Amino acid sequence: MGEEILEMKNIIKDFPGVRALDHVNFTLEKGEILALVGENGAGKSTLMKVLSGVWPYPTYEGDIYLDDALVRFENTREAEKAGIGIIHQELNLLPDLSVAENIFLDRQPLNKFGGIKWEELYHNAEKVLSRLNMDIDPRIDLGDLTVGKQQMVEIAKALSLDTRILVFDEPTSALTEAEIKELFTVINELRASDVSIIYISHKLEEIEELADSVVVLRDGATIGDKINISEVTLDEIINRMVGRDIEDLFPTVDFERQEKTLEVKNISVPDPFNPDKKLVDDVSFAAYKGEILGISGLMGAGRTELVNAIFGVYGKKSEGEIFLNGKKLNIKSPADAIDSGIALVTEDRKELGLLLDKNLVMNMTLPSIKTFSSKFAMDTHKERTITEKYVDELNIKTPSLDVFVEKLSGGNQQKVVIGKWLITDSDVLILDEPTRGIDVGAKTEVYRLMNQLVESGVTVIMISSELPEIMGMSDRIIVMSEGKKTAELEKAEADQETIMKYATGNKGAE
Amino acid sequence: MKKFIKNNGTFIALIFLIIILSFLSPSFLSSRNLTNLVRQVTINGIIAVGMTMVILLAGIDLSVGSTVGLSAVVVTLLMQSGIGMWLAILITLVGVGGVLGFFNGFMSAKFDIHPFIITLGVMTIARGLSLVLTQGVSVPVTNRTFAEIGSGYIPKIPSLIILVIALVLGLIAVFRTSMEIKNGDKVRNKAKLTGGIILTVAGFLAGFLIFIGYQGIPIPVAIFAVIVMIGIYTLRKTRFGRKLYAIGGNEKVAWLSGINILRSKTMVFVITGVLSAASGILLASRLNGASPNLGDGFELDAIASVIIGGTSFMGGVGTITGTVIGAIIIGVINNGMSLLGINSFYQMIVKGFIIILAVMIDVLNRRDTA
Ligand SMILES: Nc1ncnc2c1ncn2[C@@H]1O[C@H](COP(=O)(O)OP(=O)(O)OP(=O)(O)O)[C@@H](O)[C@H]1O
Ligand SMILES: [Mg+2]
Numbered sequence A: 001m002g003e004e005i006l007e008m009k010n011i012i013k014d015f016p017g018v019r020a021l022d023h024v025n026f027t028l029e030k031g032e033i034l035a036l037v038g039e040n041g042a043g044k045s046t047l048m049k050v051l052s053g054v055w056p057y058p059t060y061e062g063d064i065y066l067d068d069a070l071v072r073f074e075n076t077r078e079a080e081k082a083g084i085g086i087i088h089q090e091l092n093l094l095p096d097l098s099v100a101e102n103i104f105l106d107r108q109p110l111n112k113f114g115g116i117k118w119e120e121l122y123h124n125a126e127k128v129l130s131r132l133n134m135d136i137d138p139r140i141d142l143g144d145l146t147v148g149k150q151q152m153v154e155i156a157k158a159l160s161l162d163t164r165i166l167v168f169d170e171p172t173s174a175l176t177e178a179e180i181k182e183l184f185t186v187i188n189e190l191r192a193s194d195v196s197i198i199y200i201s202h203k204l205e206e207i208e209e210l211a212d213s214v215v216v217l218r219d220g221a222t223i224g225d226k227i228n229i230s231e232v233t234l235d236e237i238i239n240r241m242v243g244r245d246i247e248d249l250f251p252t253v254d255f256e257r258q259e260k261t262l263e264v265k266n267i268s269v270p271d272p273f274n275p276d277k278k279l280v281d282d283v284s285f286a287a288y289k290g291e292i293l294g295i296s297g298l299m300g301a302g303r304t305e306l307v308n309a310i311f312g313v314y315g316k317k318s319e320g321e322i323f324l325n326g327k328k329l330n331i332k333s334p335a336d337a338i339d340s341g342i343a344l345v346t347e348d349r350k351e352l353g354l355l356l357d358k359n360l361v362m363n364m365t366l367p368s369i370k371t372f373s374s375k376f377a378m379d380t381h382k383e384r385t386i387t388e389k390y391v392d393e394l395n396i397k398t399p400s401l402d403v404f405v406e407k408l409s410g411g412n413q414q415k416v417v418i419g420k421w422l423i424t425d426s427d428v429l430i431l432d433e434p435t436r437g438i439d440v441g442a443k444t445e446v447y448r449l450m451n452q453l454v455e456s457g458v459t460v461i462m463i464s465s466e467l468p469e470i471m472g473m474s475d476r477i478i479v480m481s482e483g484k485k486t487a488e489l490e491k492a493e494a495d496q497e498t499i500m501k502y503a504t505g506n507k508g509a510e
Numbered sequence B: 001m002k003k004f005i006k007n008n009g010t011f012i013a014l015i016f017l018i019i020i021l022s023f024l025s026p027s028f029l030s031s032r033n034l035t036n037l038v039r040q041v042t043i044n045g046i047i048a049v050g051m052t053m054v055i056l057l058a059g060i061d062l063s064v065g066s067t068v069g070l071s072a073v074v075v076t077l078l079m080q081s082g083i084g085m086w087l088a089i090l091i092t093l094v095g096v097g098g099v100l101g102f103f104n105g106f107m108s109a110k111f112d113i114h115p116f117i118i119t120l121g122v123m124t125i126a127r128g129l130s131l132v133l134t135q136g137v138s139v140p141v142t143n144r145t146f147a148e149i150g151s152g153y154i155p156k157i158p159s160l161i162i163l164v165i166a167l168v169l170g171l172i173a174v175f176r177t178s179m180e181i182k183n184g185d186k187v188r189n190k191a192k193l194t195g196g197i198i199l200t201v202a203g204f205l206a207g208f209l210i211f212i213g214y215q216g217i218p219i220p221v222a223i224f225a226v227i228v229m230i231g232i233y234t235l236r237k238t239r240f241g242r243k244l245y246a247i248g249g250n251e252k253v254a255w256l257s258g259i260n261i262l263r264s265k266t267m268v269f270v271i272t273g274v275l276s277a278a279s280g281i282l283l284a285s286r287l288n289g290a291s292p293n294l295g296d297g298f299e300l301d302a303i304a305s306v307i308i309g310g311t312s313f314m315g316g317v318g319t320i321t322g323t324v325i326g327a328i329i330i331g332v333i334n335n336g337m338s339l340l341g342i343n344s345f346y347q348m349i350v351k352g353f354i355i356i357l358a359v360m361i362d363v364l365n366r367r368d369t370a
Helices: A044-053 A076-081 A099-103 A118-131 A149-162 A178-190 A204-210 A235-240 A305-310 A334-342 A349-354 A360-372 A380-393 A409-422 A440-455 A466-475 A496-503 B004-009 B009-024 B031-056 B064-080 B085-110 B115-134 B144-151 B155-178 B190-212 B218-238 B239-249 B251-256 B261-287 B298-308 B320-339 B344-369
Strands: A006-015 A018-029 A031-040 A062-067 A069-071 A084-087 A167-170 A198-200 A213-218 A259-269 A274-286 A292-297 A319-324 A327-329 A344-346 A426-431 A459-463 A478-479 A484-490 B179-182 B185-188
Touching: A006 A044, A006 A496, A018 A198, A031 A044, A044 A084, A044 A167, A044 A198, A062 A178, A084 A149, A084 B031, A099 A118, A099 A149, A099 B064, A118 A149, A118 B064, A149 A178, A149 A409, A149 B251, A178 A198, A178 A204, A198 A204, A204 A235, A204 A496, A213 A235, A235 A440, A259 A292, A259 A305, A259 A459, A274 A292, A274 A305, A274 A360, A274 A459, A292 A305, A292 A440, A292 A466, A292 A496, A305 A344, A305 A459, A334 A344, A344 A409, A349 A409, A349 B251, A360 A380, A360 A409, A360 B239, A380 A409, A409 A426, A426 B064, A440 A459, A440 A466, A466 A496, A478 A496, A484 A496, B009 B190, B009 B320, B031 B064, B031 B190, B031 B218, B031 B239, B031 B261, B031 B298, B064 B085, B064 B115, B064 B298, B085 B115, B085 B261, B144 B218, B144 B261, B155 B179, B155 B190, B155 B218, B179 B344, B218 B320, B239 B261, B239 B344, B298 B320, B298 B344, B320 B344
Parallel strands: A031 A198, A031 A213, A084 A167, A167 A198, A292 A459, A292 A478, A344 A426, A426 A459
Antiparallel strands: A006 A018, A006 A062, A062 A069, A259 A274, A259 A319, A319 A327, A478 A484, B179 B185
């Protein structure tokens, strides 16, 4: 450590209507793990895209020095050659190709006829993967791996390029606890071999655990200098990020549990690839007005599938009964669920939540399109007014209502997804990982909002993989493991160990 | 200026094409030729309006040409068998266009089969039916009034009045739609406004010179204009139109937001089927009969019009105004090449290249904005 290998100087990057980066300066040393933090839309991803050639010179202003030499990348290839690798916020791999092909895309060893030398390719891939201590077969299709393993493949790909600076943009948001541990081990090993790391995350505990130093971005500018992690508290970092102290990360309100609203009985979802297995196996539960019901469990425990079944995603393929306010519902599609007053904030915003190349108005009003139109024509004025109201309320950072949502930062996109379901005014709001990728300030805003909704009589159900969030916000917690409900805990009985015990499949007497 | 060109690129291309052709062939600009041209555009344009909606859903309909043929045959045979003209037309629109469209839409949406396959099948089935019904030979129209629909004109004075009303309504619409709200302020989109005004006035002048100079507005053109206006309104203003853009944008997201994909898709194919049938009826009327091969290859012109008009084959992006310009471009190219005496075999080659070019432009544009 100590030797400076990267300096970014006075970086400015403008998009139509926004200055995403405003004179950003920072330096990175050999073998350093630098955490880059900041609110949604602060410019973290944009800064890293400038560094890695996604935004080529001269679409930005300012200078980048690698080993004291000025570099101006015209594309990502050049940045890769210079030893800069990036694991993007959204994975960038090809699921239908093999692991090895993904690692050596465009660089496969070829024979005289231009065919791929498969054995050599697999051998090389094995070599790179073994550097990560990863037990992954380079021959299988990438799409057959878990998200965590896919990410390892991305890292392997970066390593195969002799990367000296490796950027991680929110790498853990889709990983299980075990996978996160694995990832951290790998990152620490990389540091030991003198790779420098820039690590972006909204999970401050991770940063505390992993990073050597922190740089905070707010509204496109660095706040203060780079600080050593040992010389700063989390509260100070948060204060730099949002410009104020956040007193209460989990603003819990003691509600009175009222009448039963949503009740589901014996929900089962078959596994389409394995008729003997069930993704959701005979789950029953009830939710009440005046409480937040949390659903906890490890990734793959069937939580998403459970709420999808309630929402009608599987149509006739799922079994079970659903009651709302004592009335039996016949839900065969999401449209039925919405009509009955059930809303689902889906987990994967890019694939399932947003029309990326449509504007905010169209996205936000889509599920409640009926209320914005007479028999024939859309009421565009009403649409804008309501959208505007929710943009304000959720504090969505956007230059206008007319930009495509793909231009928003990850966290602001998430808020759009939440907003579109709030507009439906449903009786039951199910949120699947609602705070994934959003910053601490915005998280508390979402929590406050959930509280407000409960207060106004909405039944709120939240799936979350983050234990502090589940424990902090829920009044009651259902734990799932391998498709089955393994526990139902009152807030008072729910501590970390108990939840983890049930989440790992330890069935208790209930 | 750059924005202006980008927003109105196809229109500018059309103007260039017209200028070049009027130099190359003096008879191109004659009212008679232009009236003919517009009538040809009409036949393809009516289908292309439906095709726009299909491609907006990232789908395709290859059966439109055969639907044209079968409809022409059916309406002719129905009248031969003594059924009244209007009833025959109605039966054809519903029984041929509606049924084939329903089959296309329902099968592809319900069983999640790409419409390419289903409509390819229907294309062959419908063509086969035409051949069976006619025994492979042309059938003549016996009803006199029927011929009027395809070849008649609205007299000059009413035509003029209609054109003026269209001009005024068009300008009002341009003014209203060029207003955009930015950061809470109402701002006028200058590029859109200028483009819109030029387009509307040019349309009026063209209409005036072509129709008033000859015999008035051809009835098929009037029908086409009405269909276009309804189409534009549907896509821009209605809930149904909004749903189509949403489904085209991301079908899964739209479905999870409560949109009934099956119903919307089926509806779009039914509309396209009915419009193709209408086109076939007009063609039978103009030709005073139907041959079983009528409409062969029409799907290509319709698809080309839509793509040239800026609708993305990836779905979710596109307008009917664009398609109309695209249809006129195709019409001008067909007509121009015939005037210049270019063999129709070569015409096919040229059109093929134009389709590829239009798709390239779409792909490059996408990459630009990504
Ligand atoms: N391609 C783009 N076009 C226009 N604006 C963009 C584009 N990409 C980012 N922006 C804008 O730049 C700003 C910074 O976005 P960026 O994605 O860098 O934020 P971030 O710090 O990574 O946020 P998050 O934590 O939510 O991922 C935002 O206001 C965003 O709307
Ligand atoms: Mg980001």
